[in-house]
Amino acid sequence: MIVRHLNDIIDSERDVHAKNGNWESRRLILNNDAVGFSLHDTIIHAGTETLLWYKHHIEAVYCIEGEGEVETTDNGEVYKIKAGSVYLLNGNERHWLRARTTMRMVCVFNPPVTGSEKHDADGAYCPGAEAGS
Known part of the structure; x- marks a missing residue:
């Protein structure tokens, strides 16, 4: 059994911050936990806009605090997000x-991330990063 508390993650190597200051992601479960997914408690800062594209991962996001929106880049559809909303990037959609x-979002990635990935120019994690390569 694995038991962790958010307070133990904050300010540790599992507390990852965007270089531009837009978000911070506290990685509760990672690839090395060997459960087939990763789980993140993520803060998206007010007034920010981030381009993301998980080309190699499926991501489910559950908003538990705050309000914003997701816009898919392929068709410009905008989805309002607020506490209680969930969105699933089951088509690897590139999005704002x-x-x-x-x-505050609870995010699940499959395949799981290692925790050390960096977003590339497309907003994606490099292929194979989940395996530590």
Whole structure:
């Protein structure tokens, strides 16, 4: 059994921050936990806009605080997000995530991430990063 508390993650190597300051992701479960997914408690800062594209991962996002929107880049559809909303990027959609207020999200990735990935120029994690390569 694995038991962790968010307070133990904050300010550790599992507390990852965007270089541009848009978000912070506290990685609760990672690839090395060997459960087939990763789980993140993520803060998206108010007034920010981030281009993301998980080409190699499926991501489910559950908003538990705040308000914002997701806009898919292929068709420009905009989805309002607020506490209680979930969105699933089951088609690896490239998207803009915009936070009107500070948003707190619970994110699940499959395949799981290692925790050390960096977003590339497309907003994606490099292929194979989940395996530590």
